[in-house]
Amino acid sequence: MNFGGYLRGAIHAAGFPTPTHFARAVGTDPSVVLRWLSGEQRPTIRSIERIAPVLGRSINELVLAAYPDRLGAEKAPEPAAHPLVQELGRILADDSPIPAADREALETVLDRMIDPYRKVLRRRRSA
The missing domain is CATH 1.10.260.40 (lambda repressor-like DNA-binding domains)
Structure with a gap:
C-alpha cells in the first residue's frame, strides 16, 4: 500500500x-x-x-x-482497524465469553446488515 x-x-x-x-x-x-x-x-x-x-x-x-523508501521499509503499514472491528473480533472469537448461540445470532444480524454494502465496496476497490 x-x-x-x-x-x-x-x-x-x-x-x-x-x-x-x-x-x-x-x-x-x-x-x-x-x-x-x-x-x-x-x-x-x-x-x-x-x-x-x-x-x-x-x-x-x-x-x-x-517515507518507507528512506527508512528501509518496502511499503506503508496498514492503517489500524476501527475500534469496533477489534471489539467485534473479540466478541465473535471462539474463545469469547459470550455464549455461542448469542455469537451466532450477532454474526447473522451483522452479516445481513453488511450485505447490501458488499457490492458497493467491491466496486470501489476495483475502480
Whole structure:
C-alpha cells in the first residue's frame, strides 16, 4: 500500500466523512490533502507532526508510511482497524465469553446488515 491508500484508511478510521473534512480539522488546504492521497506529493515532517494526533497515530508511524523508501521499509503499514472491528473480533472469537448461540445470532444480524454494502465496496476497490 502506498501513502495515499494508508492515509485514506487512516482518515476513514478517524471518523472523517471526507478528506476535505480532515483537511479542515488539521488546518490544511483540501487540495494539499488530495495531492497526498493521489501520491503526487508527500507531507512534510511539519505536516506529519500536525496530522498525526488528529488521526490518532504516532509521528513515527506516519513518517514510516510516508517515507518507507528512506527508512528501509518496502511499503506503508496498514492503517489500524476501527475500534469496533477489534471489539467485534473479540466478541465473535471462539474463545469469547459470550455464549455461542448469542455469537451466532450477532454474526447473522451483522452479516445481513453488511450485505447490501458488499457490492458497493467491491466496486470501489476495483475502480
